[in-house]
Structure formats: structure tokens, C-alpha cells
Amino acid sequence: MTISPKTLYDLLLDNFGHQHWWPVDKKYHQKQKSDPRFEIIVGAILTQNTAWANVEKALDNLKKHKALTINAFVHINEENLKIMIQPSGFFNQKARHLKLFAAYLHKKYQDDLQKFFSRDETEIRHELLSLRGIGPETADSMLLYAGNHPTFVVDAYTKRICKRVPFQVLNDSYDDIKYFFENELQHTIPKKELVPVYKELRALLVKLAKNNCRKKKPDCHTCPLTRLCEKSL
Ligand code: SF4
Known part of the structure; x- marks a missing residue:
């Protein structure tokens, strides 16, 4: 017997309820008149190899310094950024990657995330994967949660569950799992509901x-x- 992703989704939603991801501090961004999508982008990089509780501490530091904008990241001193994001671990590497990504968005998209995300999903994904420090999971998290593009995110938890639950996935590579979930859900869920269901x-x-x-x-x-x-x- 195998389980379909739709059955899995229904069962988990019935049992656990809505999880309200991705957590973003809307009040902060309303007050600062900043783009909450940048918080998702930063969070997607900070959460690499660490628990979310550590990311929250780093995000709190950035908010205290009113530094959660592309413009702030472009101008912030890298050493100061390292101190702010230290709780998330691997802070030397992450500070470098965040600075590079902010500089890229600044130069190529004039800090405009609407412009960045208002393109074909495949094109954006390809572009994200060409940047330093952005792998498939980080790119797909940005695309789905910040860009509202229908792309399924695979993480270590999903891989573990796929090894235990009887799905019809051929192997446990990132791409195989991603395309398995996408193909199955695209056939059972109306197109306009795909993004909220993937999230x-x-x-x-x-x-x-x-x-x-x-x-x-x-x-x-x-x-x-x-x-x-x-x-x-
Ligand atoms: S291995 Fe156990 S905990 Fe994991 S999905 Fe199966 S029944 Fe649930």
C-alpha cells in the first residue's frame, strides 16, 4: 500500500492544523515601511544548518538595529553583520553570502523584490542557484514563501519521512522528492491552491x-x- 501526498496533507492538517508559515513580523515591517519578503530571504539563509530558534535571535538583533532591508545590508559593515547574526551559527559564511545577495538585488533589481519575483519561476530558480550560498532548499524556500511561486521545498525532515512512509518516490534525491510531490499534487489540487498547499x-x-x-x-x-x-x- 502507498500513501499519496494529498492523503498525507489531509491527515496532517486534520491532526496538526494550520502552521502559519513562514513566520514574518508584519507589525515590524508596517512600522518600518519595509518589505517583509526580505525577512523571509534572510531567514532562508540564516536557517541553513541551524534550528529556527537561533534564527529568531539573529532576526531580533537585525530588527533592533533596523537592518532588515536590502539597502541596510548593502551598507552595513560585514563585521557588524557577523555580530548580529552570530546566534544562527556559521556567521562568517552567512554574513558574506547575505552581503553578496543584497548587493546583487541592489545592483540588478534596484532593491525591488517585486521586480525580482515577477518573472518566470524557472528563470528565478536558475538565477538563485547560480549565487553563492544558495542551494536548492534555500532557493525553493525563497521562491515559495517570499515569491509565492508554486515550488515544493524539500528539507532533511521531508527526506527522513520519505524513507519511512510508503510513497512512490524512486529515490531520496532532492529533485526526485520535489518532483514527486509536485506531480502528485498538481493532479489532485486546483492550480490556484497549489502555493498555499505547498507552504x-x-x-x-x-x-x-x-x-x-x-x-x-x-x-x-x-x-x-x-x-x-x-x-x-
Ligand atoms: S515512522 Fe512512525 S512516526 Fe514516522 S511517520 Fe511512520 S508511524 Fe509516524
Whole structure:
């Protein structure tokens, strides 16, 4: 027996409810008249190899210094940026990549994220992947959550769940998992609902991985998939 992504989505949503991703401080951006999409972009880079709680500390530091804009990142001293984002780990590398990306958006798109995201999704993804420090997961997170483009994000949690739950995925490469979810969902969900469903499903998979499908000692007993999962312990 196999499980379809749509069944998975329905089960997880019924059990866990909406996760309200990507978390953005709307009040802050209203007050500062800044673009909240840049917070998502920064968060997508800061969250590489670290827990979200550490990213929140780094984002709080950036907000305290009113530094969450492309323009601020272009002009900020790199050493100061490192100090602000230190809680997220790998801060030397991340500060460099953030500065480079901000400079790129500044020079090529005049700080205009609407201009950047108002293009063909494949073109933007290709462009993002050509930049330093941006891999497939980071690029897809930016495209989906900041750009509202229908692209499914695969992370380590999703890969782990795919190894345990009986999906019809051929192997566990990033692209295979991504295209499996996209192909299946495109055939079962109306086009205009794809973006919200991709956003929600990714967040629900993270919730499942943290709540039940943990790396060690998964809690299968209370897992919403327990009756359907081959690896249920
Ligand atoms: S039943 Fe167990 S192994 Fe399967 S998804 Fe749930 S927690 Fe993971």
C-alpha cells in the first residue's frame, strides 16, 4: 500500500492544523515601511544548518538595529553583520553570502523584490542557484514563501519521512522528492491552491518530524500516520 501526498496533507492538517508559515513580523515591517519578503530571504539563509530558534535571535538583533532591508545590508559593515547574526551559527559564511545577495538585488533589481519575483519561476530558480550560498532548499524556500511561486521545498525532515512512509518516490534525491510531490499534487489540487498547499505541507512535515517522526525513537504510537506507515514501530 502507498500513501499519496494529498492523503498525507489531509491527515496532517486534520491532526496538526494550520502552521502559519513562514513566520514574518508584519507589525515590524508596517512600522518600518519595509518589505517583509526580505525577512523571509534572510531567514532562508540564516536557517541553513541551524534550528529556527537561533534564527529568531539573529532576526531580533537585525530588527533592533533596523537592518532588515536590502539597502541596510548593502551598507552595513560585514563585521557588524557577523555580530548580529552570530546566534544562527556559521556567521562568517552567512554574513558574506547575505552581503553578496543584497548587493546583487541592489545592483540588478534596484532593491525591488517585486521586480525580482515577477518573472518566470524557472528563470528565478536558475538565477538563485547560480549565487553563492544558495542551494536548492534555500532557493525553493525563497521562491515559495517570499515569491509565492508554486515550488515544493524539500528539507532533511521531508527526506527522513520519505524513507519511512510508503510513497512512490524512486529515490531520496532532492529533485526526485520535489518532483514527486509536485506531480502528485498538481493532479489532485486546483492550480490556484497549489502555493498555499505547498507552504502548509512543508510546515506540516516539519511538525510531524519534530513531534513524532524523530531521527531517534520516533513516536509512532501517537503519529497520525501510524496505521498507514510501513516503518511504524
Ligand atoms: S508511524 Fe512512525 S515512522 Fe511512520 S511517520 Fe509516524 S512516526 Fe514516522
